[in-house]
Amino acid sequence: MAAFVKAINAKIRAHPVLNYVCSTHFWxxxxxxGIPLAAVADTRKSPELISGQMTxxxxxxxxxxxRYSLAVSPKNYLLFACHFIxxxxxxxxxxxYLDWHHWGGREKAGLTGAVEAGKETAKEVVAKAVEQK
Structure with a gap:
């Protein structure tokens, strides 16, 4: 059994692509x-939920x-791409986070919500006025 495993391992290691896919430089x-995928997905969520310290x-x-991915030998461009994203x-x-908590984003959102509520109320009033005529 050990000879069989050694033979399979030698065959994998002889092929450059399979050798790379079976290495820690790939996996x-x-x-x-998962970290950048979650971060990109979080950009669609409310800025209230963002932790400034964690960001x-x-x-x-x-x-x-x-920096580390380019300092190791051989350079790990897949790791670089992951952390670049x-x-x-x-x-x-x-x-x-800065826009919401420090640059007035929360206040702008509140004003936008108030304006939208006012527009809805105005539409209701106009609809009632049209009905009464």
Whole structure:
């Protein structure tokens, strides 16, 4: 049985693509892609839910590992791509957080909601006036 496993392993390691797919240089970044996928999905959620501290920490984390992915030998471009996407998503989230909490985004949203409610009320009043004629 051990000879069979050694023979299969040698055949896999002899093929460059299969060797790469069976390495941690491939599976590490692939398993790590859940972080940027979640971050990109979170850009559609309300900015009230964003944690400024966690966004900052994940931005530093991704910047660090972007640098690391190019410093190792051989360079791990898949890991770089993973953290590049995450860095972009975290910077977007950071902007949304600052806009909502520090640059008046919450107040703008409140005014927009009040204007929309006023428009609906005006439509109801016009509809009732038309009915009474």
């Amino acid at each position: 590490g970044p692939v398993s790590n892609f 900052f920490a994940l931005s530093i984390y991704s910047a660090t590992f972007m 995450n860095e972009g998503a975290q910077l977007t989230q950071g902007y949304r």
